[in-house]
Amino acid sequence: MDSEKWGIIGGGIMGMTLSHRLSQKGKNVTLFEAASELGGLASSWKMDDVEWDKFYHVILLSDFRTRNILKEIGLEDELNWVETKTGFYINRKLYSMSDTIEFLKFPTLNLIDKFRLGLTIIVASRIKNWKRLEKIPVTTWLNLWSGKNTFNKIWLPLLRAKLGESYKKTSAVFIWATIQRLYGARRSGLKKEMFGYVSGGYKKIIKSFKETLIAQNVVIKTNHSAKAVKKLSTGKIEITFKSGFTEQFDKVIVTLPAGISAQLCQGLTQAEIQKLNGIEYLGVVCVSVLLNKPISEFYITNITDSWVPFTGVIEMSALVDKKYFNGNSLIYLPKYVTSDDKIYDQSDEEIKESFIEIFKKMYPWIKQEDIKFAGVARARNVITVAKLNYSENLPEIKTSIPDLFIINTSHIKDGTLNVNETVRVAESKLNEILEKS
Numbered sequence: 001m002d003s004e005k006w007g008i009i010g011g012g013i014m015g016m017t018l019s020h021r022l023s024q025k026g027k028n029v030t031l032f033e034a035a036s037e038l039g040g041l042a043s044s045w046k047m048d049d050v051e052w053d054k055f056y057h058v059i060l061l062s063d064f065r066t067r068n069i070l071k072e073i074g075l076e077d078e079l080n081w082v083e084t085k086t087g088f089y090i091n092r093k094l095y096s097m098s099d100t101i102e103f104l105k106f107p108t109l110n111l112i113d114k115f116r117l118g119l120t121i122i123v124a125s126r127i128k129n130w131k132r133l134e135k136i137p138v139t140t141w142l143n144l145w146s147g148k149n150t151f152n153k154i155w156l157p158l159l160r161a162k163l164g165e166s167y168k169k170t171s172a173v174f175i176w177a178t179i180q181r182l183y184g185a186r187r188s189g190l191k192k193e194m195f196g197y198v199s200g201g202y203k204k205i206i207k208s209f210k211e212t213l214i215a216q217n218v219v220i221k222t223n224h225s226a227k228a229v230k231k232l233s234t235g236k237i238e239i240t241f242k243s244g245f246t247e248q249f250d251k252v253i254v255t256l257p258a259g260i261s262a263q264l265c266q267g268l269t270q271a272e273i274q275k276l277n278g279i280e281y282l283g284v285v286c287v288s289v290l291l292n293k294p295i296s297e298f299y300i301t302n303i304t305d306s307w308v309p310f311t312g313v314i315e316m317s318a319l320v321d322k323k324y325f326n327g328n329s330l331i332y333l334p335k336y337v338t339s340d341d342k343i344y345d346q347s348d349e350e351i352k353e354s355f356i357e358i359f360k361k362m363y364p365w366i367k368q369e370d371i372k373f374a375g376v377a378r379a380r381n382v383i384t385v386a387k388l389n390y391s392e393n394l395p396e397i398k399t400s401i402p403d404l405f406i407i408n409t410s411h412i413k414d415g416t417l418n419v420n421e422t423v424r425v426a427e428s429k430l431n432e433i434l435e436k437s
Contacts, residue, residue, distance in 0.1 A: 002027060007239055007247065009226050009264075010255030012040025013419055014408065016173070016209050017069065017426035021217035028149045030247070031218055032239070034225035038210055041382065042419060044203035045371040047290050052201045052323050054377045055286055056314045056332040058197040058299075059189040060181065062134035063420035065427065073208040078199045082319050089313070090153075091306060094296060096277065109432040113150045116189055120145040124179040130414045133172040134389050136238045150427050157304035161311035162336055162416065164383045168281060177416045195299060197320050229413030230266040231401050254435075257281060258395065260407045268399060275395040279410045280387070283380040285343050286334040288356045294318070295363045308340035308358055310335045328372055333359060339380040348376040383417045384410045398436070401433065405433055 006022050008015045011033025019031045037043060045054045059066055059079065068074050073223055085098035085322050088106075096102045104114065123145060127133070133141065137351040142155045159167035163174070169181075198205055213220060223329060236248040254261045262268065262276035285311070294317060301313040314332040323432050333355050337343055343351065352374050387393075391413040407429045415421040 002250065005030070007237070007249035007252040008032065008240065008255065008332075009252065010040070010187070010408075011035070011038040011220070011222065011231070012191045012255065013042050013422045014255040014426050016044035016206075016213065017423050018255065018407070018430055019213055019218045020069075020072075020209070020216070021430050023213065023218050023425060029218045030249070030274065031213065031220050032224040032226060032241075033220070033222045036222050037206070038220065038222065039202065039206040041379060042202045042206060044201060045113070045375070045377065047288060049374055050290060050328070050330075050373070052316070052324065052330060053203075054288075055163070055284065055379070056316060056334070057202060057419060058319065059198070060420070061196070062181075063196075063418075066420040069209070071206070072218060073205070073212045075198055075205060075208055076203065078279040079196050080199060080321070081194045083275075084195045084319055085297050087296060087301040087313075089301050089303045089308070092305065092362075094298075094301065096298065098298075103347060105279050108153050113153075116145065116147050117150050117154065119149075121179055124176050127176060130173050130176055131160060131391070133176050134386075134391060136172045137388065138167060138170045138172045138175050142175060145326055154304065157218070158302055161303060162308075163282065163385065164337055164341075166280070166338065167414075169385065169387050171386050171388045171390060173390065173414060174416070177386075177414060181416055181418070182291075187341055195319055199321075199324075200325065226254075226256075226264055228266055229404065231404065234406075235402075237401075237404055252403070253405045253407055255408050257407075257408060258384075258410045260381070261408065265399065265401065265404060265406070267401050271399060272395055275393065276406070278393065279395075280385040281339050281381040282336050282383045283339045283341070283344070283378065284334050284336050284382045284383060285351060285376065285378045287352055288357070288375050288377065289331040289333065289371060290328045290333060290360070291366065292327075292370050292372060293366075295331065295366065298321075308356055308362065309356070310330055313359075313362075330342045331359075336383065344378065344380065351376050384412070386413070397432065405429075 005028045008019050008031045015031055019029045022029045025380055043054055046053050085096055088095045088097055097106055143151045163170055225242045227242045228238055230238055232238050237252045238246055238248045240246045258276040258279035262273045295315060299315060301320045305314055310333040317329040328339055343396055356374060397407050399406060409417055409422055411425045412421045
């Protein structure tokens with residue numbers, strides 16, 4: 001094994017992938033995680049006697065980097081593929097838009113609107129040069145291709161749902177990347193999609209990934225919350241933890257959100273700190289509900305009614321075999337908000353009560369006794385807002401401090417946040433580091 005010591009701060013998918021690839025190259029790697037378990041946003045939690053992902057995740061056929069990791073950690077045969085349906089909740093009614101026939105019958109849009117909506121998706125799926133879209137507001141681009149009526153009735157509610165008021169400063173790369181992920185692999189407009197999941201969910205993925213890292217001699221230290229990172233006069237980089245424990249490395253990669261990384265790394269230039277603090281994040285508050293019955297046939301229901309506080313309904317049990325939920329249905333009710341939104345001041349009980357009250361109004365056949373579990377998961381730094389010219393203002397992964405690097409999901413500049421993009425950034429940015437070393 002190479003004697004060069006690498007320290008990785010952050011044990012989510014990013015940090016685990018970096019550790020995996022470095023150890024494959026013979027590096028001596030230690031991975032630190034503040035929580036008691038690895039996984040980050042991909043971690044699981046217990047819902048009474050059911051354990052599943054804390055936040056919702058799905059694997060697409062085109063997620064080749066994720067599928068490659070699964071193969072390497074021995075879970076390729078655990079992938080299950082299911083044909084799913086998509087719904088819309090408009091004017092207090094549920095509609096399906098899962099195939100071409102349903103698309104043509106879809107209410108609220110006339111034939112011209114539907115043609116332009118379909119054209120928008122096809123055009124976005126075929127655009128190669130995403131850089132030019134960085135200079136165009138998403139609202140301008142969607143109005144141009146879809147028209148005002150389709151924008152106001154379909155796109156605007158969806159943008160607000162996913163981005164809050166941050167949609168006003170978001171570039172067209174956001175919608176391009178979203179369409180590319182969902183439709184690009186099929187190279188045509190509104191065909192059916194196969195979604196996938198691993199038997200046992202991300203709990204099983206993280207467990208197998210951890211076992212693979214241990215077998216590769218990666219040292220894993222959980223419950224280690226970093227307090228400071230600094231360069232010593234000896235040339236080593238020292239990580240100080242909140243417990244008072246310190247450890248020194250030849251090279252360190254920080255995978256924490258940009259603003260937190262700026263606070264952690266001592267000795268950065270003002271320009272670097274400014275760029276890191278300039279990255280704007282959206283957080284998520286997500287209520288998970290276990291029900292004794294299904295609510296629809298849709299994996300995802302997009303909501304265009306503004307009176308609904310959450311931004312969508314994800315019925316995981318429309319994708320995942322209910323045996324993993326003891327025969328129950330698992331529903332996620334996410335709301336994307338700015339990281340300083342007042343919802344973070346509310347208690348779990350307040351959030352649950354307000355979300356479930358509206359949930360039962362949307363699906364009036366659901367009674368309180370049908371709810372077997374309801375819990376709240378929250379994270380403040382989840383999705384970066386892809387502002388105009390976003391990629392031009394990104395901080396470099398190589399900092400002004402020799403041998404200290406910052407890689408995080410803010411470096412997803414031409415994609416949407418998901419596990420596959422996280423793996424792509426980890427692998428591509430690590431290659432950049434190693435090529436320049």
